[in-house]
Amino acid sequence: MNDILLEARNIGKRFGGVQALKDVSLTIRSGEIYGLIGPNGAGKTTLFNVFTGLYARDSGEVQFAGKALDLGSPHAVAAAGIARTFQNIRLFANMTALENVMVGRHVRTRAGVFSAILRTRAERAEEAGIRHRAEELLHYVGIADHANDLARQLSYGDQRRLEIARALATEPRLLALDEPVAGMNATETTALRSLIEGLRRDGLTVLLIEHDVKLVMGLCDRVAVLDYGEKIAEDVPEAVRANPIVIEAYLGASTA
Amino acid sequence: MKTHRERAGLALVALALIALPFVLAMAGTAWVRITNFAVLFALLSLGLNIVVGFAGLLDLGYVAFYAVGAYVYALLASPHFGLHLPFWVILPIGATVACVAGVILGAPTLRLRGDYLAIVTLGFGEIVRIFMNNLSSPVNLTNGPKGINRIDPFQIGPLNFSASDTFGALVFSGPIKYYYFLLLVLLAVIVINRRLQDSRIGRAWVAIREDEIAAKASGINTRNIKLLAFAMGASFGGIAGGMFAAIQGFVSPESFILNESIMVLAMVVLGGMGNIWGVIAGAVLLSFVPELLRYTVEPAQMALFGKLLIDPEVLRMLVFGLALVLTMRFRPAGLWPETRHRREMSEGRT
Numbered sequence: 021m022n023d024i025l026l027e028a029r030n031i032g033k034r035f036g037g038v039q040a041l042k043d044v045s046l047t048i049r050s051g052e053i054y055g056l057i058g059p060n061g062a063g064k065t066t067l068f069n070v071f072t073g074l075y076a077r078d079s080g081e082v083q084f085a086g087k088a089l090d091l092g093s094p095h096a097v098a099a100a101g102i103a104r105t106f107q108n109i110r111l112f113a114n115m116t117a118l119e120n121v122m123v124g125r126h127v128r129t130r131a132g133v134f135s136a137i138l139r140t141r142a143e144r145a146e147e148a149g150i151r152h153r154a155e156e157l158l159h160y161v162g163i164a165d166h167a168n169d170l171a172r173q174l175s176y177g178d179q180r181r182l183e184i185a186r187a188l189a190t191e192p193r194l195l196a197l198d199e200p201v202a203g204m205n206a207t208e209t210t211a212l213r214s215l216i217e218g219l220r221r222d223g224l225t226v227l228l229i230e231h232d233v234k235l236v237m238g239l240c241d242r243v244a245v246l247d248y249g250e251k252i253a254e255d256v257p258e259a260v261r262a263n264p265i266v267i268e269a270y271l272g273a274s275t276a
Numbered sequence: 277m278k279t280h281r282e283r284a285g286l287a288l289v290a291l292a293l294i295a296l297p298f299v300l301a302m303a304g305t306a307w308v309r310i311t312n313f314a315v316l317f318a319l320l321s322l323g324l325n326i327v328v329g330f331a332g333l334l335d336l337g338y339v340a341f342y343a344v345g346a347y348v349y350a351l352l353a354s355p356h357f358g359l360h361l362p363f364w365v366i367l368p369i370g371a372t373v374a375c376v377a378g379v380i381l382g383a384p385t386l387r388l389r390g391d392y393l394a395i396v397t398l399g400f401g402e403i404v405r406i407f408m409n410n411l412s413s414p415v416n417l418t419n420g421p422k423g424i425n426r427i428d429p430f431q432i433g434p435l436n437f438s439a440s441d442t443f444g445a446l447v448f449s450g451p452i453k454y455y456y457f458l459l460l461v462l463l464a465v466i467v468i469n470r471r472l473q474d475s476r477i478g479r480a481w482v483a484i485r486e487d488e489i490a491a492k493a494s495g496i497n498t499r500n501i502k503l504l505a506f507a508m509g510a511s512f513g514g515i516a517g518g519m520f521a522a523i524q525g526f527v528s529p530e531s532f533i534l535n536e537s538i539m540v541l542a543m544v545v546l547g548g549m550g551n552i553w554g555v556i557a558g559a560v561l562l563s564f565v566p567e568l569l570r571y572t573v574e575p576a577q578m579a580l581f582g583k584l585l586i587d588p589e590v591l592r593m594l595v596f597g598l599a600l601v602l603t604m605r606f607r608p609a610g611l612w613p614e615t616r617h618r619r620e621m622s623e624g625r626t
Contacts, residue, residue: 073492074492074493074494092490094493095492098493098494103493103494103495106490106493110489111486111487112486112487112489112490112491114486114614115479115482115483119482122479123480123483123491123494123496126476126479126480126483126494126495127494127495128495129476131475131476135471136475136477136478137468139471143475147474147476147481186494187494190494190495190496241449
């Protein structure tokens with residue numbers, strides 16, 4: 021439970037004159053739900069994009085599962101075992117829900133052009149496996165009924181679930197969720213919360229960016245707080261909540 | 277599983293396709309030639325469909341690969357270098373050279389999308405054409421604007437594709453033989469396309485088209501998969517080009533102008549990007565309609581007004597253009613769009 025899964029050291033990222041991340045170091049332990057909070061513009065999503073290879077970092081490094089993580093390309097990060105969802109849902113809109121999840125299997129399967137053209141026995145077996153796993157995952161996140169609906173036709177909440185299913189299809193060890201309950205009503209939030217708790221029960225490590233403080237405090241094992249690109253706290257939720265620096269920076273001094 | 281009705285339908289279509297050239301030959305061999313070009317364009321459209329339809333990469337220079345295939349054939353089977361290799365050796369070489377050209381075009385454009393990619397590919401198409409035009413000195417490689425003449429026709433054993441053979445009452449003219457060969461190639465390309473579309477690679481192409489960043493984050497090596505799309509599309513273009521050279525017996529840079537790229541793109545878009553059958557329908561329609569107009573515009577004017585009021589060529593392009601505009605206005609996703617088809621297929625399989 022206490023093995024370190026991801027260790028980031030001194031991550032720095034600058035956009036022109038803005039220092040978006042300044043020497044951010046953090047450790048995520050295997051099997052925990054790790055929350056990342058902070059005011060708008062604090063650098064949470066930027067850090068996410070660095071961890072998943074979408075942004076090139078300016079400095080620092082990341083150890084993942086005991087090895088240096090190649091942050092140069094997103095597909096290498098996915099292959100290493102980090103999957104993510106996006107704050108503003110990014111699905112393959114004109115593919116069916118099932119196909120969306122099947123795409124997630126890409127990184128764990130091998131069939132190339134020639135075996136696809138020849139429909140070799142191995143290719144057909146692999147395809148059947150991809151389809152089967154995708155169906156299982158749709159069932160797991162609770163949208164099996166919509167397998168053949170186009171992604172863009174799904175409800176907002178179901179799209180969030182589909183994105184999680186697609187991410188799970190890559191067989192991640194760390195699932196990074198960028199504001200998964202943004203825009204959801206109370207019922208949908210509760211349902212997604214139990215989905216995330218289920219993920220932890222099944223042994224997955226979750227990195228969670230969230231604005232919903234109640235959700236973060238209730239769900240996360242540990243929480244880090246970013247402010248102006250710097251980590252100002254990293255602790256269990258109760259300690260973070262009581263931390264005067266956090267109260268001043270994030271919750272606002274007067275409301276404390 | 278196919279039902280009996282579907283099987284019967286397929287058998288009927290096959291019979292019709294086999295009988296077609298003899299029916300057309302009654303109206304004149306010209307119509308068989310027109311049909312051959314329609315099939316050739318269907319091949320090109322299916323190739324371009326991989327790049328534009330599946331992977332969503334707008335390519336305005338596709339004719340370059342057609343040109344590469346045609347010139348490879350011309351150089352290896354004509355008196356120009358005195359080489360006369362058989363077609364079954366040359367076509368794979370042409371496909372390979374075109375494939376390499378596809379990767380050469382693809383590699384520097386990987387970060388580009390949409391309009392920017394279109395401009396670069398347009399430039400690439402022009403570069404290839406200008407090369408063909410000017411590679412006549414100091415070493416005469418392409419014979420410049422004069423083009424390469426007396427290209428060998430296909431030869432299978434005693435069957436020469438430029439001469440007629442008679443079997444009983446049936447006369448197999450050269451174009452009819454090419455027709456059957458083209459049909460076989462088209463069939464193979466359709467099978468390849470369908471299998472790719474339903475494969476891990478095909479899904480990756482569509483994923484890139486739908487959302488490249490999400491595709492990356494889902495573990496797709498977008499660089500390799502895009503290059504693969506360019507390479508596959510280019511190979512089909514190269515094969516089509518080789519057959520074009522053999523059918524024509526002559527190639528020159530003039531055959532590979534931007535207009536041709538635009539025409540093939542129009543076929544893909546009009547038919548329904550991403551859908552194999554739609555793309556073929558687009559190619560057949562856009563090949564036949566101008567020819568039909570060519571034969572009807574003049575007689576129609578003579579019958580109506582007793583004289584020629586508008587030059588047939590002008591009117592033909594006007595009607596053609598109008599038809600295109602109207603189609604895109606009322607069926608913006610093409611005559612036979614992709615989504616429904618894909619859904620039907622996945623429903624049929626689960």
